[in-house]
Amino acid sequence: MKILLFGNPSTLHSNLATGLAEQGHEVRCISNRTAWHRFPAYDICLERRTDINGKLALIDYLRHLLPIFRRCKGYDIVQLSNPMFLELRGTHLRPFYNFIRRHNRHIILGSFGDDPHIVEQMLHSDALRYSDQRIGATIRHDSAATLQREQWIEDSRHEVGICRHVAKDCDHIVACLYEYWACYRNVYPEKLSFIPLPIIMENTPTEFSVGDKVKLFIGIQKDRTIVKGTDIMLRAAQDIVRDFPHLAELRIVENVPYDEYKQIMEGSDAILDQLYSYTPSMNSLLAMSKGIIDIGGGEPESYKIINEHELRPIINVLPSYESVYAQLKNLIHHRERIPELKRRSVEYVQRHHDHRKVARQYESLYNSLLHDDKA
Known part of the structure; x- marks a missing residue:
């Protein structure tokens, strides 16, 4: 063909x-x-x-x-x-x-x-x-x-x-x-x-852990921060790090080339992306393939349309500061969930997005x- x-x-x-x-x-x-x-x-x-x-x-x-x-x-x-x-x-x-x-x-x-x-x-x-x-x-x-x-x-x-x-x-x-x-x-x-x-699966992890602090990651497209909801997610993440500096840290990248973006993302525990989306984006899925938890679009409809009835690796947030802050707070205070969410993230991408x-x-x-x- x-x-x-x-x-x-x-x-x-x-x-x-x-x-x-x-x-x-x-x-x-x-x-x-x-x-x-x-x-x-x-x-x-x-x-x-x-x-x-x-x-x-x-x-x-x-x-x-x-x-x-x-x-x-x-x-x-x-x-x-x-x-x-x-x-x-x-x-x-x-x-x-x-x-x-x-x-x-x-x-x-x-x-x-x-x-x-x-x-x-x-x-x-x-x-x-x-x-x-x-x-x-x-x-x-x-x-x-x-x-x-x-x-x-x-x-x-x-x-x-x-x-x-x-x-x-x-x-x-x-x-x-x-x-x-x-x-x-x-x-x-x-x-x-x-x-x-x-998604092309590269260097797929097989072991999953979390360090002393939960490492949060957010990528900023300067001309699309409002439409993607990055402004709200960034404010919530910054407030979490301010309120719980012993439990979380935040890495921010802005307008970097794609290859550099992928490198900087490595080693993160969770990515914040696409506040107004029902479904994980390419950046979210790339992160998930590396064992990074997606905090963003994971509505029930997004699982139903791909006939996924078991895995729920995405931390779904509603389009508000309060929802993002609450989910981040819950995650950093229940760190024991993180390794399993990472494993499920990789399995989810392998199952549906390879x-x-x-x-x-x-x-x-x-x-x-x-x-x-x-x-």
Whole structure:
């Protein structure tokens, strides 16, 4: 099978590409490196220059893009990580989407991040009890939530139009988090699947312990602290360390490249990540694969959607300072739980997120689409 993957959010597609290649498929991944994160681009790195602006930047980007795009033909599957799969505005993007649609067999849209349908459903539907847009019935009016609405619902630069077109026109939609699946279930249930995030298990620990102090870890993306709830989680963690300095310590990293982030994370006991999420993210799962406990999104729905009825390794928190503080306090005062939670974290990732298992789920989906061609 020939497979082309566009974009690599938090290494999702590069991990998937590795798993698919190990299954014997011909895989190519084209992506940028997501600003300062420097996520691996896998095959072809396509970045838009930031040292020039306006039409010059567009011309330079197209000069690199066009020769690459001419080779994006004859694939069985083309999978997009987002409707905005290139660093182009909607009016410029549409011809490129039409090209890959015309010259390849199937287009799959990955619901791996924000888009108009996600933000709209978070804002107006009852699909979720809380989200980036609402806490219960209360709409969030912080700067991050407002910016999301402006970008994905109120935008006038044709981005919303192309996003809706891609979602409607594609052959299938794959959601990687429960909350994305719940949102798209209200829009395109007939062509929607949930497939877990792929994690490459490296240096998997087999022994689990805790030192004199519980080592907490938090990574900060400066431009996304509010939307991810990092501001609230950071304040709770800092207060825990202030109130119980003999029981806990906190390591904070801010805007570091991905490889450095992974190294700094090593040796931590718990990570705080994604306050408003129902489901662990790539960073959370990476930490769990290393025997680090995730404090964040672990709602019952996230276990149910993967048919997990036994393991509960994630310390689930509600989207409030009080919930985060209470769970941290409980953890550091019951340190005897930590080794077992670490062990279960590793087992959870092995059971549901190993990149080879996830690749087989994608392979099954791809085969079903190709089989329908022959029916």
